[in-house]
Amino acid sequence: MLRNIRKEELKEQIFLQSMALFQEKGFDNVTVEEITRACGIAKGTFYNYFPKKEAILLHLGMLQMESAKESLKRYDNLESLKEKLNFLFQDLFARFSIYPDLARLTIAEMMRSSLLIQAELSMVELFQSELEVLIEAGKKKGQVLEQLTASDVAAVVAGVYFYCLMVWASSDMGADEMRATFERRFEVVWGGICPKLDVGGERA
Amino acid sequence: MLRNIRKEELKEQIFLQSMALFQEKGFDNVTVEEITRACGIAKGTFYNYFPKKEAILLHLGMLQMESAKESLKRYDNLESLKEKLNFLFQDLFARFSIYPDLARLTIAEMMRSSLLIQAELSMVELFQSELEVLIEAGKKKGQVLEQLTASDVAAVVAGVYFYCLMVWASSDMGADEMRATFERRFEVVWGGICPKLDVGGERA
């Protein structure tokens, strides 16, 4: 169907126009009518593409996660699970800091939707399951304590990550500071995930 | 001022009527006018007591945190930091499961507000700083690795806790299952916070 291509193109246009307006005026100061006017369509049409105004933010979050997942492939040859995870998170942080103003809204919306929308799979769960795959692989190579499940480890790591995102987004912390903060905290949990490596590692 | 007592009483009444209606009909199906009608006051008066409709949920969250903090005092004589934290979290989980339907909204609102409201101190930050006090005390007794800061440890623990809350609220998991899940994950991070105790502990 040619129709489907058109549809995707229009969705993309709505998304881009929205982002431009949001950055210019702030999310709350942009009305759906304004967005549709900028796209040359009627207000109702917007809702054929996004169920809510906030869904634009979710779309952004989804794109960022997907592209981070994409870039993860480049690190596939790395031996160390810890390094791999670190690269992944640094990538995600970098992506979020592209739109620092929208980031907090996006993060808020990601969390909100994962709590409130009874969709099959929320973004947060999706993210955790991605992590699980990595961790399971690392576990097979003996980089994770035997008695821990990949699911629990993924949840712990995801928890620390999201908490960092949250605190970052609600403060005036710079992206670099956040990265450093996350690394310190990741180090703490890693001690519980694979203590052996730490003993021979860089710690005093 | 007698006025202040009256004021607190009315605020409490608005809160209680709101909670009753929310539980009966669901948050989204209750209008502010309905709440005020139930209290025998005008719509505008509501906004003298709560800045937004969602602020009711924040108030609930705040009350729960405060009462958990209160009950924490009962555990003050416990020697082990780990146990203390565990009791605290079990307490909080218990409180959230009193209103299981509202819990997810409350949690969502807590996180949202901590991201979006530039208030002096968000609830999440408040919570973390409470944890810090406990952890700092534990550290002085040698129950936390020397090289870790109380702030980082508090953040890690809070991250795991909030993540559990999030996943619980967005699933049909029962309160007991959540508690067990949290304990497992708490065990993981604790391994990074104070590995020594684990060696002589219950693990294989």
Added chain:
DNA sequence: GTCAAAAAGTGACTGCGGTCATATTCGGGA
């Protein structure tokens, strides 16, 4: 090319959260 059914587009309309100018009540100084 024709036509019917499905898909996509439309914008007037609704309902509600939140505001604000005005009215009412209170409290305490004289």
Added chain:
DNA sequence: TCCCGAATATGACCGCAGTCACTTTTTGAC
């Protein structure tokens, strides 16, 4: 007891997200 400024209450009003009955366009079977 009276009066005035401050605190509180009020409800008509506004703006906007989201809906829906209707129109236009597209598609593909014949």
